[in-house]
Amino acid sequence: MKPTTDTTEKILTAIESQRVTPRPTWYFTLRNSLFWVPGIITTLLGAYTVAGLLYGVLHPHPNPLFLIAAIPLLWVISFMLFSMITISLLRKTHSGYRHTTLQLLLISVASSIILGLLFYAITQDANDNNMKTYYRYPTEHQNDFFERNYSTLRIN
Amino acid sequence: MPPNTDDFTDEALVIECKKDQKHFAVLVERYVPKLTKYIKRRSLATSDDIDDLLQNIFIKVYRNINEYDTSLLFSSWIYRIAHNEMIDWYRREKRRATLSLDDEAQDIVSKLITEEDMTARFSHDEQKQYIIKTLNTLGEKYKEILLLRFFEEKSYEEIADILKIPSGTVAVRINRAKKQLQQALKDYETNN
Structure with a gap:
């Protein structure tokens, strides 16, 4: 089509002189896929946290404070951080x-x-077996770890 | 015989552009007048600035034509690019968005007044000028949204797509902008 206005002609000339070419479709597909990566990480971190908590709730430890100790704080913080990144990228x-x-x-x-x-x-199944072993034969190291880190939380 | 592209919708033209780039000229022809008006209303840009802005907008459109998602109206997509280009321009020039309304836009102000049932109180040119002045005192996000709604006559969905915000947020901002405008007009009425 022949341009009918000066502005149109200038624009088309600029596109031609600057040798502008459309970016390929794969470029946009790849870029859009990258936006989903933090989303996937967030979901996995969250899922791991949920699975851990669920185990703690459904398999109560003799000491109720174990549940607090079992909350994977690092995962929770990471989950919150990645959630914020995910939301801003999903936009x-x-x-x-x-x-x-x-x-x-x-x-x-x-x-x-x-x-x-x-x-x-x-x-x-794997968790059940591990925990049975833990409850029956708690090692000295595990008891020490609990005493050292969570003894202040104990309810007497 | 090549197809007559005059009857093509914008979206169909984009599909044709991807096959044969010469169809891009038709899109440029269609959108130069609309975007020129939009830029003029949004800024106090000189005609050279407007030419530069239009050039940048269409270069971006052409470069990213394969990104265009046909579930979106082409006009929303190109206005989004224009909106972003304007923001970059304000930053580069260290300016603040200022509505600069032409004669046609003044009629639209009248329409806005009518819609807000203020016709009886605000019908003179001086008062319309006051409204334009008041529009310019609103926050950037409110000013932009009123411009798109009343001057560019975009639907809520289109505004949401242009500004990349949920349509609920569009409705909230329009209501707040109208309230701010009404308050300013009440103040004017009290003082005169």
């Missing part, structure tokens, strides 16, 4: 901006819970 995806922060957070938490339940179900 940059094709349709992520259509959801509110709360909706995105709920989706992230729900995915973690579902995946956490799955993790728990898959590893249940």
Whole structure:
């Protein structure tokens, strides 16, 4: 088509003289996929946390403070950090901006819970065996670790 | 015989552009007048600035044409690029967004007044000027949203796609902007 206005002609000339070419589709596919990476990490961290907590709740330790000790604090902090990164990056995806922060957070938490339940179900047998061994034959090292780190939490 | 692209929708034209780049000229022809008006209303840019801005916008559109998602209106996508380019321009030039409304825009101000049922009180040119002045005192996000809603006549969904925010947020911002405008007009009424 022949340009009908000066502005149009200038624009088309600039595109030609600067040798601008469209970026390939794979570039955008790859870039958009990268936005999902923190989302996947967040979900996995959250799922791991949920599975750990579930185990703690369903297999009560003789000392109730064990549950507090068992909360994987590092995972919880990482989960919160990655959630924030995920939400800000999801906003940059094709349709992520259509959801509110709360909706995105709920989706992230729900995915973690579902995946956490799955993790728990898959590893249940192995966990049961490990914990049976732990309860029956607690090693000196394990007792020392608990005393050293969590004795202040003890309810007398 | 090549197809008559005049009857093509923007979205169909983009698909054609991906096959044959000469169709891009048709898109440029269609959007130069609309975007020129948009830039003029959003800024006090000179005609040289407007030419530069338009050039940058269309270069970005052309470079990223394969990113365009057909589930979105093409106009929303190109306005989003224009919006971002304007923000970059303000930063580069260290300016603040200022609405600069032409004669046509003044009629739209009248429409806004009518919609807000203020016709009886605000119908003179001087008062319209006051409204424009008041519009410029609003926060950037409110100013931008009113411009897109009332001057560019975009729907809530389109505004959401242009600004990349949830449509609920668009509704909230429009309501807040209207309230701020109403308050400013009440103050004007009290003082005059």
